Amino acid sequence: MLILLFAVIAAIATGLFAYFVNTVVWQLMLIFLGVFVAEHLVLILFYYLASLSVDLTKPLEKQNRFCRSASGQLIGLACAYCSVHPKIYGAEKLPNNERFLLICNHRSCYDPLVIMDKLRKYNISFISKPSIMKIPVVGRIAYGAGFLAIDRENNRNALKTILQASDYIKSGMCSMAIYPEGTRNREDSLLPFHAGSFKIAQKAGCPLVISSVSGTDKVKAWRIFGGNKVCFNILEVIPAEKVKEMSTSELADYSSRLITESLKKDN
Numbered sequence: 392m393l394i395l396l397f398a399v400i401a402a403i404a405t406g407l408f409a410y411f412v413n414t415v416v417w418q419l420m421l422i423f424l425g426v427f428v429a430e431h432l433v434l435i436l437f438y439y440l441a442s443l444s445v446d447l448t449k450p451l452e453k454q455n456r457f458c459r460s461a462s463g464q465l466i467g468l469a470c471a472y473c474s475v476h477p478k479i480y481g482a483e484k485l486p487n488n489e490r491f492l493l494i495c496n497h498r499s500c501y502d503p504l505v506i507m508d509k510l511r512k513y514n515i516s517f518i519s520k521p522s523i524m525k526i527p528v529v530g531r532i533a534y535g536a537g538f539l540a541i542d543r544e545n546n547r548n549a550l551k552t553i554l555q556a557s558d559y560i561k562s563g564m565c566s567m568a569i570y571p572e573g574t575r576n577r578e579d580s581l582l583p584f585h586a587g588s589f590k591i592a593q594k595a596g597c598p599l600v601i602s603s604v605s606g607t608d609k610v611k612a613w614r615i616f617g618g619n620k621v622c623f624n625i626l627e628v629i630p631a632e633k634v635k636e637m638s639t640s641e642l643a644d645y646s647s648r649l650i651t652e653s654l655k656k657d658n
Contacts, residue, residue, distance in 0.1 A: 393434075393464055393467065393468055394468065394471050394472075397427055397430045397431070398427065400426070400430060401423045401424075401426040401427040401430065402423065404422070404423075404426045405419050405422045405423040405426065408422055435528065438461055438465075438528050438532065439527070439528045441457055441461070442458070442461075442528050442531035442532050442535070443531070445458065445531040445532070445534055445535040447524060447530070447531065447534055450555075451534065451535070451537065453564065454514075454535070454536065454537050454564050454565055455535035455536065457535070458531075458532045458533075458534075458535030458536040459514065459535075459536045459537070461532050461536075462507070462532055462533060462536045463507070463511055465529070465532070466504050466507050466508050467508060469504050470504055470505070470508050473501065473610060475501060475504065475505065475508075475607075475610055475621055476620060476621065477505040477508065477509055477621040477622070477623050478620070478621070478622055478623065479509045479510075479623045479624075479625070480622065480623070480624045480625065481624055481625030481626065482509075482510075482625055484600075484625045484627070484628050485510070485513065485600060485625060485628065486598050486600075486628060489597065489598065490559075490560045490561075490563055490564075490565065490566045490567075490595070490597055491560070491566050491592075491597050491598040491599065491600050491628070492556075492560065492566070492567050492568070492569070492589075492591050492592040492595065492597055492598075492599050492600065493506070493510075493515060493566065493567070493568040493569075493600040493602055494568070494569055494570070494571050494588065494589075494599065494600070494601060494602070494646055495568065495570060495602045495603060495604055495650075496570070496572060496576070496581055496603055496604060496650050496654065497570035497572050497574065497575050497576060498575065498576065498577055498604060498605070498606075498607045498608040499575060499577070499607040499608045499610065500575070501607040501610050501621070502570070502604050502607050503517050503519070503568070505604060505607060505621050505623055506568060506602075506604070506623065509623055513566055514565045514566060515565065515566045515567065515568050516533075516536055516537030516538050516539070516559070516565045516566070516567055516568070517533075517538050517539075517567070517568045517569070518538075518539045518540075518541050518552060518556055518567060518568070518569040518570075518591075519533075519538060519539070519540060519541070520540065520541070520574075521540040521541075521542060523538070523540065524538070524540045536565075537559055537564060537565040537567075539552050539555055539556055539559075539567075540552065541553075541569075543573055543585070549587065550587075553587060553588075553590050553591050553594070554594065556569070556591045556595075557590075557591045557592075557594035557595035558595075560591070560592075560595035560597050561594075561595050561596065561597075566597075567591060569588045569591065570588075571584035571585050571586075571588040571589070571643060571646065571647075572584060572585075573585050577608045579654070580651070581647055581650060581651055581654075584643035584644075584646065584647050585643075586638075586639040586640045586642070586643045587639065588639075588643075589634075589639040589642040589643060589646075590639055592631070592634045592642075593634055593635055593639070596631050596635070597631050597634075598628050598629060598630055598631050598634065599628070599629040599634050599642065599646075600625060600627075600628050601625075601626045601627045601628070601629070601645075601646045601649050601650065602623065602624060602625050602626055602650075603623075603624045603626060603649075603650045603653040603654055604621065604622065604623050604624070605621070605622045605624075605653075605654055606620050606621035606622055607621050624653050626649045626650065626653055627649060629642070
């Protein structure tokens with residue numbers, strides 16, 4: 392929507408310039424392009440200034456609505472410019488009246504973009520690697536939206552993140568998503584799941600949403616024709632009661648089997 396809005400504004404500005412000033416076609420094209428680029432720069436500057444109010448050193452007591460909205464807009468722009476056209480299957484299985492923990496396999500940096508783009512109304516934040524929080528503008532907006540960084544090299548710090556994520560879910564602030572593999576994996580077989588990831592659902596007393604994504608590892612940015620086809624599958628939702636009954640290793644093994652079977656069908 393933002394790209395369309397920017398294009399319309401740029402076209403109007405170009406038309407007004409052509410009406411008052413005698414110009415040739417190539418000049419009009421440059422004017423349109425200049426206005427279009429300037430709009431993006433103004434948007435980034437606006438995000439930057441607004442993100443300065445987010446303090447990365449303080450615990451997030453409530454979700455920053457601006458950051459949540461901004462993250463959705465940025466993700467929409469990224470998907471549009473990378474020509475990512477995800478299709479979601481099984482969305483009817485998702486809980487509508489309660490927060491949840493979503494787990495998924497991890498193929499590329501486009502995975503969270505696809506998930507957040509298709510599940511915007513569910514207000515999902517991600518547990519990601521610490522480097523994400525260090526990206527200018529993006530890091531502050533992500534933190535304000537409820538994203539958390541996990542230090543897998545330090546068990547004590549990792550546990551703090553898990554507890555914080557469960558608190559976000561219990562308080563109703565947002566649902567959370569995590570990649571149990573711990574890192575990106577483009578192989579056909581999954582990496583071993585970190586069982587500790589499933590403690591979030593157990594401690595939060597929430598449903599566990601098992602999902603899979605395919606095609607993101609083949610995304611080619613700026614593809615004009617055909618787009619990039621990506622499949623996002625909601626495989627199963629395990630109720631909170633059953634999540635508590637199962638051990639984290641059982642949840643990890645069961646989820647891994649479901650995702651493996653799904654990926655075989657997609658291939």
